[in-house]
Amino acid sequence: MKAIELRRTLRTSPVLCALLIMLAVCGIAVFAPLLATMDPLALDPTHRLSAPSATHWFGTDAFGRDAYSRVLHGARVSLVVGIGAAAIGIAVGLLIGLLVGYFPLFDAVVMRIMDGIMAIPGILLAIALISLSGAGLATVMVAIVVPEIPRVVRLVRGVILTVKSEPYVEAALSQGTRLPVLLWRHLVPSTLPPLIVQGTYIFASAILTEAILSFLGAGLPPETSSWGNIMAEGRMYFQLRPGLILYPGIFLSLTVLSVNIIGDAMRDALDPRLARRF
């Protein structure tokens, strides 16, 4: 029944478009070295800030690097950050959420810590972390994932609290099922549908946050071809070469928009009650 629902939701045109765009972005990320016309890091001081041409499709930046190749490689960075953040966020959140939901003892303490984390603005935390331990992919990931964890924990906790009192869980208990097995076999599966949906949102917001951090100069090292970095460098020459901001900007918005549309569609499909209400 769920499969039918999923297929029906996915068949609407915005969702199909979003899926196609995501497929294209993934293709670009995987085959970036093949699709790129040049090395994204190769400097060419003689061709600085050149206009789009047959050799430089999107033009070049202030160091003469090929903007087109950099934007393609930027898709790699974005997807790695997005998928990584979603995976880590969900894994950690699920673990904490399980403990908190199942053991009331943890609940009071851990949830207050989570509330604390939620109170800190994500960007501020990221900037603080990076100024403490220096820029790099790992730091950026931590900075992006940490603010997302409380949301995942709350989600998992809610599901566990409801499912924990289901008679089938009590039946399993009285059948002598040990706790780790019980959690894995009877409780975790019901958290998965909402987690998949939450994952897409983390994915989208991670891509966005990485771009923001890089744009602010608090993200990945400047030589990395990330969309945020490209835009940050293009900012100064906006009047001369608007493409340096425009092209990575378009890629960024389309990717984030598609991920969000897909996430909404999955929520509607996996939780039909919400779909009807909105």
Next chain:
Amino acid sequence: MTPHSARRIAGGPAPGHPVLSIEGLNVCTAGGRNAATVLNDVSFTIDPGETVCVVGESGSGKSVSSLAVMGLLPPGELRVESGRILVNGVDMLTIGPAALRALRATEMAIVFQEPMTALNPVETVGFQIEEVLRLHTRLSRKARRERVLQMLESVHLPQPERVYRAYPHQLSGGQRQRIVIAMALILGPRLLIADEPTTALDVTTQKQILTLIRELQERHNTAVLFITHDFGVVSEIADRIVVMHHGRVVETGSRTDILSNPRQVYTRSLVTSVPSLVPAAPNPIQPDCILDVRKLGKIYAGRGVLKRVKALPAATDISFSLHRSEIAGIVGESGSGKSTVARCIAHLMPASEGAIVLDGTDIARKPVGTLGTARRHIQVVFQDPYRSLNPRMRIGESLIEGLTNFGETRQAALQKAGALLEVVGLAPEALQRYPHQFSGGQRQRICIARALALEPQVLIADEAVSALDVSVQAQVLRLLREIRERTGIAVLFITHDLRVAAQICDSIIVMHQGRIVESGSTRAVLTQPQAPYTQSLIAAAPGKHWDFQNLCPLPTAEPDYPHPIRSGLSTPDIPGVSHAQPITRRQP
């Protein structure tokens, strides 16, 4: 002109004219080409002042017909295909939504099963009853309030002024249902539809509500369409009975016709599967004691960091013993602590005090991890068959869970599971299927199979047949008895239904407010109850004057058979029953 005055001008139907007449009603699912028929050519009538009971098992279409009358069929899901529904001669299906809205509450009203969800939790009940008057009359504010207070008084709520300002959660289940009835009857509708109005209530409260409906009906000559699955209730209140099955009317007749001389095979099987209140022949009690519960107590600790919350004793001083192949019943109303006792014994929650001695060892205080084989010797079958099996797991996986936990190989466990399914009357192919592919009764059989897989010494059935239709209930009870005979298992049978207890239990423990008030053999407790509470419980059991198996009235000392509810207009409050105690839901 308000609809209210409109009706008065019209003067209502001539006497002898039916208030409600359903003619050839067909309802189907709104599914386009593959629409399924839900109601098939349903016809019946109700005269003024008459009570017609529509009975049937779940899925028979009895609720759908009542919703169709009120014009409340879920849009987009069910639609009326053909037929007429005449209320006072006006066809509900053709008058349009605005006219229908005007007729609700003035001409016809409905009372639902669950009074908590039928009331708005954020408004006072006074405001909610007054809303009916605000919408349908032009009374002044003062007159409205007066009218509401009058109505509260006529449904016998104490201190109407206080109740007027109360919120639904501050009232008990029975009080809430009185409010809903007050709301339904305040404009004096000619037709009252009551859709299982007492199913969520305890028997003693049920009796009071039935009496109230009868009293108001007689005062206003209201026609009552009463939907129920409970033949006990039917035998007390019905003038005529409509039996429904699979969306069709199987049989219509007077109460005596249907209950003592059913013409259709289906009606006969339905009536005769109602368990009798007369205790069945007891099983001789074996001398060896399997489970000994001594002075068991459970206190729900007060929680709350900032303010002190009072600790709540849910069970106090519970002592009894269970012998080999004995079926012992724990009966009581909601909140009596019977489920608490069951859950403590099953080790689903720790007992606060006392001992639970199984095979010579006290397991009451053992941490769950060290229970070892004691865990497998006490197994539970829960009330709700729809929630007791993991919907994501195949039946086979659910059945072998316990066996593999205790070291059996997958292969051997699956073989055993297949054999167990045959024991409970299902084909071994069921192993490959998922829970949603089975009916409630079949699922309960699967749950019993799962409990038996570990070859326990004690089986706890916590309201295990309460969610099932009577015919299915009878089958499951038979199965339990067979298993007891075959394996010598001892069963602790928790139920609120005295009829079921009378049929299956060898001994009965009556609980009230967390304490045992009476215990003994089923025969002794049911025929010569000593405690006043037990007496009131038995007195409130609906249909105790009718022998459903033999289709005739029971010979009783009390000669008030003809209409027990009618003759006793105001039942005195039952001793020992606290009305202040809110009843929010049935025992889990």
